[in-house]
Amino acid sequence: MTTTHGKAVATGLALLLTAAASAVGAGSASAAGSTVQLPVLAARLDTDAACAAGSDRRATDVPWEQVSLQLSRTWPFASGAGVTVGVVDTGVSSSAPALKGRVTAVGDAGTDCVGHGTFVAGLVGAAVADGVRFAGVAQQARILAVRGSDARGAVTAERVADGIRAAVNGGAKVVTVSAALAGNTPTLRSAVALAAKKDVLVIAAAVPDTPATATSTDTPPARNYYPAADEGVLSVLDVDVSGKRPTGAYTTSSASIAAPGDGVVGIGPKKAGHYIGSGASLAAGFVAGAAALVRSVHPDLTATQTAALLRSSAYPADVPRLDPYAAVTSVLTGAAAAPSRGDSGTPVHLPEDKAAGPLRRALWPASAGLAVIIAVVWLGLILPRGRRLGWRPSKPERTAGPEPEGAESPVPVGTGAQGTSES
DSSP: OOOHHHHHHHHHHHHHHHHHHHHHHHTOOOOSSOOOOOOBOOSSOOTTOOOOOOOSOOOOSOOHHHHHTTHHHHTTTOOOTTOEEEEEEBOOOTTOGGGTTOEEESTTTTOOSSOHHHHHHHHHHOOOOTTOOOOOSOTTOEEEEEESSOTTSOOOHHHHHHHHHHHHHTTOSEEEEOOOBSSOOHHHHHHHHHHHHTTOEEEEESSOOOOTTOOTTOOOOOOOOBTTTSTTOEEEEEEOTTSOOOTTOOOOSOOOEEEEOEEEEEEOSSSSOEEEEESHHHHHHHHHHHHHHHHHHOTTSOHHHHHHHHHHTSBOSSSOBOOHHHHHHOOOOTTTTOOOTTGGGSOOOOOGGGGHHHHHHHHHHHHHHHHHHHHHHIIIIIHHHHHHTTOOOOOOOOOSSOOOTTOOOOOOTTOSSOOOOOO
């Protein structure tokens, strides 16, 4: 025989299971489907190698990195409009279809024989094409193409320093540097100092890209690389779909933030097809795109404040993981909007309470489900039993003095079961 008690318990258990499943789903993300086999991007070409011809293969599924970064949730709030991102790399092809009309080049940097700079620029701001669900982070940002290497991808500290200066003088508000050099030089430090003086946020790969032949037994020892380790630079590590570092990757103890960089999809210098690539230089491109979003939404923030916001809104981890949605939608307070000077270059290990934002997003479905369970149990079980036992709401005690004739007992405002919630 089915009773009110039985219905309430059954409904409560069902809702409990639903809430638990929702909580698990909220804290995880998976790529939508599998991607077609794509050609691998080269970071440097041998002297006799042909220039990248472009890819004929197109990625039609949403790449895992876009899902991980929650870009579809972020785009309604920011586009990167009005912000120029300098890409210091092998150049950026001005004829790349996904960047059409938004690339300005310094010197001959509008051509890209290697394709690496164009790939990074695509992660920063490639537009959506018909039949393709890949897109860059800041689709309305402008790209300033600057050479930080020779035409075939060979880098030196002098070339990188010249590239940073050219990007700053060219009007970029965000600069991403793909090179990670083993040694620092006065000219490199001077270029970084110029960027700080001009309120330009420099974002750089914290380590060199993982060697293609790396194995689990040849991981190099941790060390600093430049310009990422210079004061004021936001240094970026690459992680895979599980949030882990790739096998055989270079390591450092001075990274500021982590972003997707292992097996990510991007554009080539020609045609409308896609490549796949790996490395901290690509992760830096994602962070640069997120910085463009933040600077477009919060134009009053300085470069240092922008870097601090990107980190304080990131998912807690040994190296905090980029969360563009949280960065763009954060409500700034006086303290958040005024971090100390030079804060962007110091490694951060967030305290537990900094996890509140991302954690609230993950636990909200479970909290909502629990509230429904309590309401169902109250209405279906406790309330009917109370009525059968003669329960009545308690009346407030009378105060001293006579009560006016015909006056009703006062009822507190808001005694009904009502409330509001925010996710």
